[in-house]
Amino acid sequence: MDFGPYLLLASLEGAVLAAVLSLTALGLSLVFGVMRVVNVAHGEFFMLGAVASWFVATFVDETLGAPAWLGFAVALAVAPLAVGAFAWAADRLVLERVGYDPERTIVATIGLLYIVQQATLMGFGPDARPVQPPFNHRLALPWIEWGEEGLALYWPWGLSTTSYKLFVIAAAVVLLIAVWLVLSRTRLGLVMRATQFDRETAQAFGIPVDRVFAMTFAIGAGLAAIAAVLIVPIQQAHYLMGGDPLLLSFIVVIIGGLGSLRGTVLAALLIGMSDGIISVFFSPTLAKILATLLVAMVLVFRPQGLFGARPA
Amino acid sequence: MTGLMKPGALHVGVALLLLAANFLLPEYHHGAMARVLTLAVFAMGYNVMFGYAGLLSLGHALFFAAGLYGMGLPMQHLGLAAEPAFLLGIFSGALVAAVVGALALRTAGVAFMIVTLMFAQAGYLTILYFLEYTRGDEGFVIAREARTVFGLDLAAPEVRYLAAWLLFTVAMFVVLALVRSPAGRVLVAIRENEERARMLGYDVARYKLGAIVVSGALCGAAGAAYGLLFGYVGATFASVQYSILPLLWVLLGGAGTVLGPLLGATFMFYLIDLSSGITDAYMLIAGAALVALTLFAPAGLLGELRRRACPWLP
Incomplete structure (x- = not known):
């Protein structure tokens, strides 16, 4: 393959990574923004989402004999809810008690x-396990080149993507818009922003801050879980898979500015795309x-711009 | 007078007890305790920074690994003798700590934790990147012939235990002297109220950096000794897990107590050792212990003891 098609391929892989990463990082950023705490277990919520997705999809497909797309659809609905509920409990049992x-x-x-x-290692085992994608058409991509007879369209060997990867990108865009709408247009979003802005005043105005915190923690974990459900047909579920998303989310959230939705999405695009492209050309x-x-x-050198106005 | 007598007697007593253990322990525990004593030095180094200066680092695996590789690489590739290699390991730990500290001290709180975590991660990846020299995750073995100090074979169980004991005892009295010195008191003052310490005229940044360098040197010594005593140098010791373990040991034993790290390391080592016989998921114990400690006993075992019964405990 020539350089141009190769770069296009790398960008497509990068876009899939960026899509998943922006959802995961948004969860981390939301938790830091509203609650002012760093959740180191965020990557494990991602992993739990993938593992839950595997259990749900396997149950629906094998035990109930339903088609693969149904298993995936049920997993997409159930896994984030389950992980969110777990995060809610963790917030109430642990985080709230350490104040x-x-x-x-x-x-x-x-x-x-x-x-x-x-616990996942004990219950799920050390193996990586795949989930069937709901659909997976191979799409060959054309490339335009200045040939001997002017512009010519041709299909380089190996330059292709799958319909599922495009679906992941589209789903991430839809979800990001949904989160933005919830934050800016609903009562829940208003309450969350009020808590983020000034916890004590919000409390004084009768906002149940502890419940908002638990809700935020659950939503943050749920976002990571959705990202994992989306990626699991491409990259298998494994009990150690939470490490990389955690590290990358940290990077995104710090570069993009903590608690800022737009900054997080932009940084996820930047990091996801450049990680995809750099990994193709250099050592990962x-x-x-x-x-x-x-x-x-x-x-070290720009903390004020990254942790918001108040240094953490 | 008791202010000096009791702690002195206690620490000399602990040192003598551990020396006596050399002759009393059965073979398996003899080897295990040599390991624990070396790791306890690592924990004491962590404690100088976390327990006394109040700086919570998530990147101490970097200092341990600096000692390990600062000792191991020259021995493996340049044929350096064990004694200078050990000193080089201590120096590497202190140097890396000075560089990381100088940069990381520009931040505080959560940012400090993340910066140290990121530096340690970069260090770990660097070890993996130079696969040719470090052999990455696989690591390399230091030949038994090379592991002799002043003609003594460090691979022999007796010598190994006594070497670990000597290192531990020296480190313990160094830390004890440090925390009872005026400089140690200033560190505690900074931990308790940084603004007030600054207002009283102390150069807070210099004391903190000093604490980090001492911590790095102790952790480097522990890393170098670990490599020499057990003959293995590998990238696992630079991974995140080895940044979390000293935090766990210190929290368990009691942050800001001289003997807490030893107690925490011993307790946790045996807990994990026992549970790894039952399940592969032995880090589950570490996780549960961390959560339980933050919830119920943030001061740790000796911290609680000091609060309730022995206020003189250093």
């Missing part, structure tokens, strides 16, 4: 990370080293 103290919350969520990860390890160092340096 959302930033440092103690981090230590507690590290503990939660290991509990969830290791080198790309990760540079990305982590970049995050550290941004935090």
